[in-house]
Amino acid sequence: MDAIEVIRAKRDRGGLTTAQIDWVIDAYTRGDVADEQMSALAMAILLNGMDRREIADWTQAMIRSGERMDWSVLDRPTADKHSTGGVGDKITLPLAPLVAACGAYVPQLSGRGLGHTGGTLDKLESIPGWRASLSNDEMLDVLRTAGAVVCAAGSGLAPADKKLYALRDVTGTVESIPLIASSIMSKKIAEGTGSLVLDVKVGSGAFMKTTSTARELAETMVALGTDAGVRTVALLTAMDRPLGRAVGNALEVEESVEVLAGGGPSDVVELTVRLAQEMLEAAGVSADPAKALRDGSAMDAWRRMITAQGGDPDALLPRAAESLTVEVPSSGVLTRLDAYAVGLAAWRLGAGRARKEDPVSFGAGVTLHAKPGDLVRAGQPLMTLHTDETSRFDRALEALEDGYAVGEASEDHLPLIIDRVTAE
Ligand code: URA
Numbered sequence: 231m232d233a234i235e236v237i238r239a240k241r242d243r244g245g246l247t248t249a250q251i252d253w254v255i256d257a258y259t260r261g262d263v264a265d266e267q268m269s270a271l272a273m274a275i276l277l278n279g280m281d282r283r284e285i286a287d288w289t290q291a292m293i294r295s296g297e298r299m300d301w302s303v304l305d306r307p308t309a310d311k312h313s314t315g316g317v318g319d320k321i322t323l324p325l326a327p328l329v330a331a332c333g334a335y336v337p338q339l340s341g342r343g344l345g346h347t348g349g350t351l352d353k354l355e356s357i358p359g360w361r362a363s364l365s366n367d368e369m370l371d372v373l374r375t376a377g378a379v380v381c382a383a384g385s386g387l388a389p390a391d392k393k394l395y396a397l398r399d400v401t402g403t404v405e406s407i408p409l410i411a412s413s414i415m416s417k418k419i420a421e422g423t424g425s426l427v428l429d430v431k432v433g434s435g436a437f438m439k440t441t442s443t444a445r446e447l448a449e450t451m452v453a454l455g456t457d458a459g460v461r462t463v464a465l466l467t468a469m470d471r472p473l474g475r476a477v478g479n480a481l482e483v484e485e486s487v488e489v490l491a492g493g494g495p496s497d498v499v500e501l502t503v504r505l506a507q508e509m510l511e512a513a514g515v516s517a518d519p520a521k522a523l524r525d526g527s528a529m530d531a532w533r534r535m536i537t538a539q540g541g542d543p544d545a546l547l548p549r550a551a552e553s554l555t556v557e558v559p560s561s562g563v564l565t566r567l568d569a570y571a572v573g574l575a576a577w578r579l580g581a582g583r584a585r586k587e588d589p590v591s592f593g594a595g596v597t598l599h600a601k602p603g604d605l606v607r608a609g610q611p612l613m614t615l616h617t618d619e620t621s622r623f624d625r626a627l628e629a630l631e632d633g634y635a636v637g638e639a640s641e642d643h644l645p646l647i648i649d650r651v652t653a654e
Contacts, residue, residue, distance in 0.1 A: 233257070233267040240274035248287045255291035259390040268394065269401040276406040282453060285408045289454050292416035295390035299366065299422035301337055304373065309334040309513040310423040311505055312414060314447070315347040317435040317573035318472035322350045322380060323486035324494075324502045324523075327531035329509050330377025332517035336509075337373055339383040339421050343582050343590070346435070346573035348479065351382055352582075356480035356548055356592035360541030376534035388416045410437070411450040418455070425461040425512035427505055428452070430651075433470030433644060435569025441466060441648060448651040456653040461512045464651040467501060468644035471602050472572045474498040478581040478595015478616065480547040490529040497601075497646055499523070504647060550579075550593035550616035554623050558606040562636045567602050571633025572613075575626040579617040591618050596626075602643050606636060 231253045239246055246254075254271065257263040280288065301308050309329055313319055326336045343349030351362045362382045364372065372379040385392070391413050398404045418426055430438065430448040438444035448464035455462025474495040476485040488494040489502060506519035522528045536543040558564075576582065580591030597614045600606050612634065615626055635641075 233263045233271070237267060237270045237274060240271060240278055243278045245281060246284050251284065251287040252291050255288070255295060255390050259295045259393065265397055268397055269403070272394070272398055272401060272403040272406070272409065275408060276403045280408040285412055285450060286454060286457055288408070289412040289416045289419070289458070292388050292390040292394075292412060293420045296388050296420060297386045298420050299337070299387070301335065301373070301422050301424075303370070304335050307334050307513040307515060308337055308422070308424045309427070309509040310336060310338050310418065310421065310425070311427045311429060311509060312418055313429040314414070314431050314437050316431040316469040316473060317347060317569040317576070318474045318477045318482065319348070319431070319469075320353060320474065320476070320482035320486050321429070321498065321502055321505060323353060323483065324489040324498070324528065324532070325505055326378040326380055327376070327490065327535050328502060328506050328519050328522055328528040330535070331522040331527040331531040332506065332510055332519055333515045334510060334513040335373050336378035337369065337421060337423060338378070338380045339387065339417065340380050341383075342586075346570060346577045346582060348477070348482065348582060350380060352590050353479045353482050354380060354541070356483055357536060357541040357543070358545040360536060361539050364539070372535065372538040375538045377531055378535050379539070380535070381539070383417060383421075388420050391416050405437075407443070407447050407450055411447060411454060415451050415454040415458075419458045419460055423460060425509065426455050427508040427512060428462065428464035429505060430464050430466050431469035432466055432648060433468055433569055435472065435573050436469035445649065445651065452651050452653055462653070463508055463512060465505070465508065466648040466651065468646050468648060469569050470644050471567045472569050472598060473501070475598040475601070476595065477572055477576045477598070478579070478593070479590060480549070480592045481595045481597060481616070483547055487532070490523065490532050492524055500646060548592040550591065550595075551618050552616070552620050554615045555611045556613045556615065556627070556630065558600070558608055558610050558612045558636060560636050561606065561608045563639060564600045564602050564604050564606050564612075564634065565637040565639070565641045566635040567598065567600075568633040571630050572596055572598070574629040575615065575633070578625045578629055579615055579622050580619065594618060602641075
């Protein structure tokens with residue numbers, strides 16, 4: 231077999247055979263197919279698509295490129311959640327210990343932020359001492375101690391995806407539903423979870439800007455998980471405005487701890503509880519997550535999880551050196567607070583990174599004092615910007631210029647939970 235034959239087949243809108251897919255993924259991982267050849271194939275896939283069988287074969291080939299983790303030594307079922315990413319999406323932080331407190335194990339491999347969306351590992355790393363890199367044995371120890379572990383994927387997990395995702399990032403081939411779905415699901419299936427809940431975000435702050443494209447991605451991923459023997463469901467949820475009131479690493483940890491203490495913004499609480507219910511149902515565990523938030527057992531699991539990974543749950547979190555308040559321009563109803571604009575502002579304040587190797591500022595970000603639909607008065611604080619370098623304020627304010635509006639009546643925004651997608 232050779233790469234040109236495979237590229238030509240997809241370029242000419244043909245289906246790739248299982249043998250072609252197995253060969254090309256394996257040869258690319260070993261370095262026998264060159265980056266420029268894989269780029270051409272990725273572009274042909276982006277333009278001409280893949281059918282369900284091809285996507286399943288592609289996903290399985292990427293799983294086989296590395297190790298598949300196995301949690302069968304544990305005495306309770308495993309459940310995980312994956313979000314396609316959004317602004318202020320800190321849900322993993324309260325959710326993982328909450329589900330653990332309810333009786334399922336949560337083995338979660340997470341990522342770092344790139345661009346305007348934050349990464350779970352960056353958020354947790356704002357806790358002094360907390361460690362993202364664990365060996366498989368350490369992961370198992372943390373799971374046994376705390377019921378939940380959130381850490382970085384090791385280099386042995388779906389190495390084909392690692393290489394291909396970096397290539398897609400620089401060749402304009404990220405935005406392909408077959409490639410996104412197989413990339414996410416190869417890692418989640420290789421992670422070895424027994425059940426999986428997908429939170430597919432919709433709106434300006436998300437990968438998928440419309441409900442119909444988000445639904446297509448959700449259906450594709452649910453089918454992949456189900457075919458691989460992982461009980462998988464998806465929720466489509468709103469990302470036209472930020473989630474909660476805190477955007478930025480340490481700010482989001484603080485808000486997550488409020489949720490675990492029984493408070494926190496209503497949208498974060500609602501989504502956390504709903505996702506926990508879905509995870510527990512998929513794992514076959516009967517428990518009430520709202521009660522575990524109220525009675526402190528989720529907070530106890532959080533403290534165990536942070537401590538088991540070297541973190542100090544009582545340590546003061548980093549704070550940015552400088553802050554600036556943006557005021558409401560006129561009285562009325564806050565009709566719009568755009569997720570992408572707020573995410574971009576937080577990124578420019580230092581909360582995110584432009585290149586993988588850049589550091590993040592843990593204290594940087596945005597605190598929101600009003601959300602769409604709220605009555606506001608001219609001059610009251612709308613949001614506070616936090617950064618370590620005052621020179622960053624101007625570009626953040628630029629990002630926010632068309633990002634909010636005050637009017638007479640609230641514009642329509644998406645319901646927090648738009649829909650639920652299950653296997654047919
Ligand atoms: N996240 C992933 O892991 N892969 C993609 O292709 C897109 C988002």
